[in-house]
Amino acid sequence: MKQIFLLLALFASVSVFAQNEKYLKAMESRLAAMDTTRSTSGLQALSDAFTRIGDAEKTQWLPYYYAALCLANAGWTDPSLDKDANAAKITVLCDKAAAINDHAEIYAIRNMAATQQMLVDPQSRWSTNGAEAEAHMKKGLVLDPGNPRLLFLQAASVFGTPEQFGGGKATAKPLLEKAVEAFDAEKPQKLYPSWGRHEAAQMLQQAN
Amino acid sequence: MTRFLLLCILIFRAPGIGAQTTVSGKITGNRNQPLPGASITLKDTYDGATSDSLGRYSFTTDEKGSFILVISAVGFREIEKQITLGSEGDVVLDITMKEKIDEMTAVVITAGSFEAGDKKRGTVLSSIDVATTAGADADVTGALKTLPGAQQVGESEGLFVRGGTAGETKTFIDGTLVNNFFYSSVPGIAQRGRFSPFLFKGTIFSTGGYSALYGQALSSALILESIDLPEQSSGNIGLSVLGGDFGYQHLAKNKRSSWGISYGYANLWLAFKAIPQRQEYEQIPSYHTADANFRIKTSSSGIIKYYGYFSSNSLGMRMNSLDTLGFKEAFRLKNINMFHNLSWRENLGKGWKVNAGISYTHNADDIQGTLLNEQNKEVSVQGLEFRNFSLTSPGNYWNAKLVFDKRLAGLSVLRFGAEHNRFLDISDYTDHLGHTYRTGIHEDITAAFAEADIYITNRLAAKAGGRYEYATLPGRSNMAPRISLAYKTGAQSQVSLAYGSFYQNAERRYLPAIGNTGFAKATHYIAQYQKVTKSITFRTEIFYKKYDHLFKTAPNSYTQQSVISNAGFGDAKGIEIFWRDKKTFSNLDYWVSYSYLDTKRDFLNFPYAVQPNFAAKHTASLVLKRFVTEWKTGFNASYTYASGRPYYNIMFDNGESVFTDRGKTKDYHNVSFSLNYIPDLFKKDSKRFTVLVLSVNNIFGINQVFGYNYSINGLRKSAIHPPSRTFVFIGAFISLGVDRTQEAINSNL
Numbered sequence: 001m002k003q004i005f006l007l008l009a010l011f012a013s014v015s016v017f018a019q020n021e022k023y024l025k026a027m028e029s030r031l032a033a034m035d036t037t038r039s040t041s042g043l044q045a046l047s048d049a050f051t052r053i054g055d056a057e058k059t060q061w062l063p064y065y066y067a068a069l070c071l072a073n074a075g076w077t078d079p080s081l082d083k084d085a086n087a088a089k090i091t092v093l094c095d096k097a098a099a100i101n102d103h104a105e106i107y108a109i110r111n112m113a114a115t116q117q118m119l120v121d122p123q124s125r126w127s128t129n130g131a132e133a134e135a136h137m138k139k140g141l142v143l144d145p146g147n148p149r150l151l152f153l154q155a156a157s158v159f160g161t162p163e164q165f166g167g168g169k170a171t172a173k174p175l176l177e178k179a180v181e182a183f184d185a186e187k188p189q190k191l192y193p194s195w196g197r198h199e200a201a202q203m204l205q206q207a208n
Numbered sequence: 209m210t211r212f213l214l215l216c217i218l219i220f221r222a223p224g225i226g227a228q229t230t231v232s233g234k235i236t237g238n239r240n241q242p243l244p245g246a247s248i249t250l251k252d253t254y255d256g257a258t259s260d261s262l263g264r265y266s267f268t269t270d271e272k273g274s275f276i277l278v279i280s281a282v283g284f285r286e287i288e289k290q291i292t293l294g295s296e297g298d299v300v301l302d303i304t305m306k307e308k309i310d311e312m313t314a315v316v317i318t319a320g321s322f323e324a325g326d327k328k329r330g331t332v333l334s335s336i337d338v339a340t341t342a343g344a345d346a347d348v349t350g351a352l353k354t355l356p357g358a359q360q361v362g363e364s365e366g367l368f369v370r371g372g373t374a375g376e377t378k379t380f381i382d383g384t385l386v387n388n389f390f391y392s393s394v395p396g397i398a399q400r401g402r403f404s405p406f407l408f409k410g411t412i413f414s415t416g417g418y419s420a421l422y423g424q425a426l427s428s429a430l431i432l433e434s435i436d437l438p439e440q441s442s443g444n445i446g447l448s449v450l451g452g453d454f455g456y457q458h459l460a461k462n463k464r465s466s467w468g469i470s471y472g473y474a475n476l477w478l479a480f481k482a483i484p485q486r487q488e489y490e491q492i493p494s495y496h497t498a499d500a501n502f503r504i505k506t507s508s509s510g511i512i513k514y515y516g517y518f519s520s521n522s523l524g525m526r527m528n529s530l531d532t533l534g535f536k537e538a539f540r541l542k543n544i545n546m547f548h549n550l551s552w553r554e555n556l557g558k559g560w561k562v563n564a565g566i567s568y569t570h571n572a573d574d575i576q577g578t579l580l581n582e583q584n585k586e587v588s589v590q591g592l593e594f595r596n597f598s599l600t601s602p603g604n605y606w607n608a609k610l611v612f613d614k615r616l617a618g619l620s621v622l623r624f625g626a627e628h629n630r631f632l633d634i635s636d637y638t639d640h641l642g643h644t645y646r647t648g649i650h651e652d653i654t655a656a657f658a659e660a661d662i663y664i665t666n667r668l669a670a671k672a673g674g675r676y677e678y679a680t681l682p683g684r685s686n687m688a689p690r691i692s693l694a695y696k697t698g699a700q701s702q703v704s705l706a707y708g709s710f711y712q713n714a715e716r717r718y719l720p721a722i723g724n725t726g727f728a729k730a731t732h733y734i735a736q737y738q739k740v741t742k743s744i745t746f747r748t749e750i751f752y753k754k755y756d757h758l759f760k761t762a763p764n765s766y767t768q769q770s771v772i773s774n775a776g777f778g779d780a781k782g783i784e785i786f787w788r789d790k791k792t793f794s795n796l797d798y799w800v801s802y803s804y805l806d807t808k809r810d811f812l813n814f815p816y817a818v819q820p821n822f823a824a825k826h827t828a829s830l831v832l833k834r835f836v837t838e839w840k841t842g843f844n845a846s847y848t849y850a851s852g853r854p855y856y857n858i859m860f861d862n863g864e865s866v867f868t869d870r871g872k873t874k875d876y877h878n879v880s881f882s883l884n885y886i887p888d889l890f891k892k893d894s895k896r897f898t899v900l901v902l903s904v905n906n907i908f909g910i911n912q913v914f915g916y917n918y919s920i921n922g923l924r925k926s927a928i929h930p931p932s933r934t935f936v937f938i939g940a941f942i943s944l945g946v947d948r949t950q951e952a953i954n955s956n957l
Binding site: 022026041044045048049051052053055056085088089120121162165 | 244245247249250251252253254255256257258260261282742743837
């Protein structure tokens, strides 16, 4: 009898282990694909692939997070992409991720989506999408004041704002330094986002 | 035991090794077009695919058994299909998806209306545009006159739209009728609107074919929506050559309610000292205005709003008499006006919405007309006794409106409701002998209306409805159908068609009637094409408007015009073009509008159908705006043109109206300029925000003629000019406790 219990317990743990391993493997292969995917259609397909994992797993926020990140990456590289439609898709994915874990990292993506919308027509979208991006940044930094990706995005936004609007390289420099410090202090975790370190260092060089 | 465990693990790790199933197919839309980017998911697994540029998809899976395949694509309804994997080999499944009608992509019915509002799509003018249009003097109607459809009429207030009179345009605030939108008329001088453009978050200027929710307007509806809660508490101070004002808005800590008050005093003494006026003033115009408001959120979507307005103003002026040379005619006006508007809107759930509003207006004009001799002493001249009179006319008006919205399938909406208007006018006319004659007009108009917005597809939508009205003065009812259609021809372009009938009672200044009064009727036919991208707006409309049963008048015993019949008629047709471009020239935002109008009508005392004196054949405007960030200054300029308008002298001779003189004024040109300097711009965390404004109307002092006044015998005439050739306005507006930099960047760039 005791043996049967042991067997059942083992059975259960093996099942969980197998499930976890399946998740890890699926995520890792897709994360590897992300590093080499640049085309919008490729990133959209990858986003769908992450979304499928998220839909199946139900308790993991990272699949939805990466699904949103793929679209945000496409938003930066593809000038012909409809930023409003893309942002709408990103928001849906971020909402799904946040429903599982309202993590500061998700606000970095929300901030990027709103920023991309603002950049379509900065003059007239400054007060709507710009303010929205700002609000996501604030919320994210409340959740995690030292988040390197949020700090980097904040610095990058100042970097890209014209001087007469209170931006510019000189103003951005101390912020970039702070972001780079935060990246250096960050300990790598499995599957956890780690993008931005390289870009931050590069921008800091330009600011010098 | 270990072997058994190993087996178990193996079973779990590799289900069905070597027996993968391929699922593939093609995804198409409802017009059989391939859909790229559709997501195909085997539910509750990681397996699936995204369709390629030809709509094809393919993926392999190790799963066995019965599964659900979920297919989703942006703008289409999600589809679920049951499939069986493993036993029957590879699965090939082609899927046709149905379009989802959604707000972002669906066509909008736009025929006949210009929407100005920050949040609306297809925005033509934003509220800030109204304030920074040169020559508009921050008056809502001033800015609307730079859009196609409205006439450049300078001798009286109001919007003269597509061959219609100012009385054919009605204004609505939060759904209810506003009875005295403009300050009371003064002979030969157009009056401003009473309300600041900053009270409103949305403006719809409809030049025809509008919704069944609005009635009693033959030509046009100006639909204003007041702002909801302010973003934060703030104070404001304004100082200008015309006077000063201050106000305070308070937002409750929980951000669920707010209240505000403001007071302003204007006196034109300084302005008239600096800029000579054509009229001679015995009393300089002065105005007291005060308003109060509160707004309470009743739920996440519900709000109760109150706006109350009080004003009193007076003026007295003298003009040279055309009848007895050397003598003058004095015109003295005292006005008291009060307007209260209470509205409520709420989502009732299950797709139901309610909009309710009541408004009350009290307006009292006290007018005195006097003939003066060379010493400015009152005199009575035989044959001109009627020049000495006084007219006291208090009026009380109530309006109540209730509208329900029911969301149907997709974006389709059914809207219906009822409206009641009550007008009580008393007018005491005292003649030169001191005899007072009282007339009273009591009119009730009840209306019921229903309309449906039907979205057939994302590309095709229709609005169909009708309005029933019963009015007590004619003691008659009417039924007005309204239909419009819109079809999207491209991602950013669409065509619209609109048709509708519109009924209106006689204007109360021509009442009481001597003869039969029914309704006047207008029928509108409009075709429109528009293309709106992020930086340009282009629209063109062709319209035909037929007038039936226009009111005819004849002089009554006090030489005032009174309605004798509704046997008048007329028509108006034309073409209008609007172009706005924010991109072609860097940092320059400009718009051009042009209207061609061909209209004739027989109404009031016209002997027969002619082009009316308020209608020009060609009207055009060019408006330019440029903000120079380094100087923190916005530069605005405008040019407006109107071809000459006809003018007539109509006399009543042996019971017949006859033209004793007629002609055409010279063309109208006006160039105006304004600049706004924002010294506090970009100051971080500034709690004070100042805007300095300088505006010059008719900067080149071009001689403008709006028409002619005639002597009683018709032998002498004099041109009606604006009160001064050029007008200069200098003012400072200061906001306290709120950083408006964002707003200013947004509105000025």
